[in-house]
Amino acid sequence: MKTIKIWDIPNTVPNLEFDGDKEDLRLHCDDRYSWGCKGVRQYKKAEKEIDKFEIKGNGWIIYGSYDCSGFHYWMKQMEEPNHLHLTVSFDKEDINEDELVKIDCALDDAINWAETFAERYNYDPSPYNVTIPY
DSSP states (O other): OOEEEGGGGGGTSTTEEOOSOTTSOEEEEEEEEEEBOSSHHHHHHHHHHHHHOEEEETTEEEEEEEOTTOHIIIIIISOSOEEEEEEEEESSSEEETTHHHHHHHHHHHHHHHHHHHHHHTBOOSGGGOOOOOO
């Protein structure tokens, strides 16, 4: 069975980036998805949905993450949407080369999920906050 180092995967699987840290056994999707909600309850529901999302393979898992500062920080203080990130985490630094096709397909599924998620939770408070010039 032929193996490949995980930091070489972005040469084969589009949309994945290696950040240069070989101690960190993760690759990150180069796309980010903005999301936001009008109220705290819906925001917490969205956070739980992200927390539950995962696609597992043999020696790897794709999951979603976000800045956990919460509703009041993103929707009120920052007045901008949060960001959803997709990450592939690996059990070890090399993986069976046959898994590359599975990772690529799973990443497509994860991107489709993230796009749908961002469409459903698409509240952006910034257009509603008008700055009055002095």
